[in-house]
Amino acid sequence: MNKNKEMYSNKIIMAPMVRVGTLPMRLLALEYGADLVYSEELIDWKFLKSVRIINHTLGTIDYIDPSDGTVIFRTCEKEKSKVIVQLGTCDPERAVSVAKMIENDIAGIDLNMGCPKEFSLKGGMGAALLTNPHKAKNILKSLVENVNIPVTCKIRVLEGVQDTIELVKELETTGISAIGIHGRTKTERPQHVNRNQTIKKIAHNINIPVIANGGSREIHKHEDIIKFKELCGASSVMIARAAEANCSIFCENGMKELDDVIVDYLKLAIEYDNSPSNTKYCVQNMLKELQETPRGKKFLECTTLEQICAIWNLGEYCRRKQIEFHSKGMLGRREVCPDMFSPNPKKLRIEEDNVVAVKCAFIRVNFTNDCELPKSRLIAYCNKLKLKRPTYVTICEDKLFRSIVTFQGKKYTANYWEKNKRFAEQGAALACIYSLGLIDKDELVKNGSILE
Numbered sequence: 001m002n003k004n005k006e007m008y009s010n011k012i013i014m015a016p017m018v019r020v021g022t023l024p025m026r027l028l029a030l031e032y033g034a035d036l037v038y039s040e041e042l043i044d045w046k047f048l049k050s051v052r053i054i055n056h057t058l059g060t061i062d063y064i065d066p067s068d069g070t071v072i073f074r075t076c077e078k079e080k081s082k083v084i085v086q087l088g089t090c091d092p093e094r095a096v097s098v099a100k101m102i103e104n105d106i107a108g109i110d111l112n113m114g115c116p117k118e119f120s121l122k123g124g125m126g127a128a129l130l131t132n133p134h135k136a137k138n139i140l141k142s143l144v145e146n147v148n149i150p151v152t153c154k155i156r157v158l159e160g161v162q163d164t165i166e167l168v169k170e171l172e173t174t175g176i177s178a179i180g181i182h183g184r185t186k187t188e189r190p191q192h193v194n195r196n197q198t199i200k201k202i203a204h205n206i207n208i209p210v211i212a213n214g215g216s217r218e219i220h221k222h223e224d225i226i227k228f229k230e231l232c233g234a235s236s237v238m239i240a241r242a243a244e245a246n247c248s249i250f251c252e253n254g255m256k257e258l259d260d261v262i263v264d265y266l267k268l269a270i271e272y273d274n275s276p277s278n279t280k281y282c283v284q285n286m287l288k289e290l291q292e293t294p295r296g297k298k299f300l301e302c303t304t305l306e307q308i309c310a311i312w313n314l315g316e317y318c319r320r321k322q323i324e325f326h327s328k329g330m331l332g333r334r335e336v337c338p339d340m341f342s343p344n345p346k347k348l349r350i351e352e353d354n355v356v357a358v359k360c361a362f363i364r365v366n367f368t369n370d371c372e373l374p375k376s377r378l379i380a381y382c383n384k385l386k387l388k389r390p391t392y393v394t395i396c397e398d399k400l401f402r403s404i405v406t407f408q409g410k411k412y413t414a415n416y417w418e419k420n421k422r423f424a425e426q427g428a429a430l431a432c433i434y435s436l437g438l439i440d441k442d443e444l445v446k447n448g449s450i451l452e
Contacts, residue, residue, distance in 0.1 A: 057328045109150075180211040183214040361414065
């Protein structure tokens with residue numbers, strides 16, 4: 001067996017999972033015992049418009065959307081030899097372009113041929129490729145011939161067993177190193193029985209490793225993974241829903257308490273500056289019905305990473321790490337501005353006004369009490385002195401926001417652009433109260449809100 005095929009043999013793998021397969025969850029799966037981890041499906045055109053950044057503060061490689069600073073894909077050395085990027089594409093040229101962009105940062109690339117979502121089907125991606133094997137073969141063959149990392153694909157079974165076998169045999173001719181097979185059709189859902197015997201018949205008819213998928217209903221502990229593998233006659237097993245609910249399913253010595261898993265996950269989310277929305281989504285999938293408990297309801301009200309972490313007694317750790325990242329000048333929200341990667345950035349109209357621009361950033365974790373938020377402080381000041389309340393004007397450029405606050409005939413703004421109007425207004429208010437001496441300068445310099 002060649003090295004590429006060996007990579008996918010006798011392995012327990014974290015499957016691609018929408019919004020769950022981001023860096024913290026992948027690293028947690030590896031820490032718990034997974035052999036390989038897949039990213040969530042990433043669409044080709046999103047990658048192609050991204051910029052590769054070395055993030056020295058986090059020790060990561062980031063592929064960033066230059067229009068708004070969104071992290072499209074983040075990886076690190078710990079997973080370099082074990083992470084497979086699943087690509088959503090319907091075009092051989094785009095697929096190759098993406099693969100060549102990222103091949104030195106990952107272990108393998110996988111073509112998504114199984115996603116049944118409407119977005120994928122309308123775009124000719126995912127399960128749409130099951131009915132267009134000619135195009136699927138062109139994409140896979142182009143990838144195999146043009147990149148130096150293993151290429152695989154993941155499919156769903158067809159209604160007919162023989163039809164599925166014939167399709168897989170066709171795909172095998174492209175030179176792929178392995179194939180993942182979800183044992184349900186594109187119209188079937190988790191409540192339907194996984195077609196394990198179909199996977200077994202496929203495995204007996206091809207010469208590349210088969211990675212069995214779809215067994216989360218019957219996988220409740222680590223030993224069940226081996227049983228599922230044997231039942232399907234597969235080389236390896238790929239786990240999605242069971243891992244999404246409790247990633248310690250990969251632990252050979254037994255599963256951990258859910259709270260311990262959440263704490264382990266949150267530590268990684270903090271250390272790799274994962275977005276609050278993605279972190280919250282992943283924890284929600286772990287909590288499930290526990291979201292209805294008093295603690296669960298409190299969790300659902302959280303909007304920041306620090307608030308989420310505080311529920312599991314990690315709030316202070318989160319706060320310290322975020323301040324540390326900002327003090328090290330990490331490329332993040334504060335540094336993102338329209339046309340930041342353009343050699344000839346356009347003149348922004350906000351700079352043309354006579355505005356007091358302060359080099360400051362609204363960092364939400366620095367304001368633990370809502371009454372201390374910059375806008376609240378400015379309103380309290382107005383009420384105390386019976387002054388006219390400030391007004392805000394916000395402009396949007398390339399999905400980024402920056403506000404100007406007018407107060408007592410003067411205009412103020414923060415130098416940094418924000419990803420939403422609400423934070424932009426808080427940034428402008430911070431610039432104003434800083435200029436007026438209403439907030440302690442030394443503290444803001446210390447926590448990284450004011451940069452001198």
